[in-house]
Amino acid sequence: MKLKLMLAAATIVGFATSAGAQTVGDWVLGDYKGAGYWFPGVVEKVGNGTVTIRYDDGERETVGLSAIRPYDWMIGTRVQCNFKGQGNWYPGKITSLSGEKLGIAYDDGDKETTKTGRCRSN
Known part of the structure; x- marks a missing residue:
């Protein structure tokens, strides 16, 4: 037993x-x-x-x-985001987060504040 x-x-x-x-x-x-x-x-x-x-x-x-x-995203997490909602996914790192808002520094040097709904991870 x-x-x-x-x-x-x-x-x-x-x-x-x-x-x-x-x-x-x-x-x-x-x-x-x-x-x-x-x-x-x-x-x-x-x-x-x-x-x-x-x-x-x-x-x-x-x-x-x-x-x-x-859900384990944090500052420094590598993600891919749909840059400015244009439909293409670009790799980068999360630089800031607040709820569903993310700051992203893309690998090509661009930066953006976006929403979690436009991002994904591997």
Whole structure:
């Protein structure tokens, strides 16, 4: 019986930490449409091994727990952003952040203040 309880506890801990967030309202990064890029969003619903995310750009998606991870962007994090909303993604670093506002220093020397909904990470 003790072994069964230990295995059950290990399974629960592994499940709870695999995505890093299991609560409605948590800010997470989701692998939108399985493309391999992590986009920020907020958990809207949790259930049956899935999470529904409302991404910061307004899109919604229900994904498995392996397709989310904790929101971990901070100053110095490498990201790609849609420069001035023109549709092209450019690499850079976060230089400031305040909620959904990010300061970005692009690798080509340009700088911009943008929103998280226009950025992604690998």
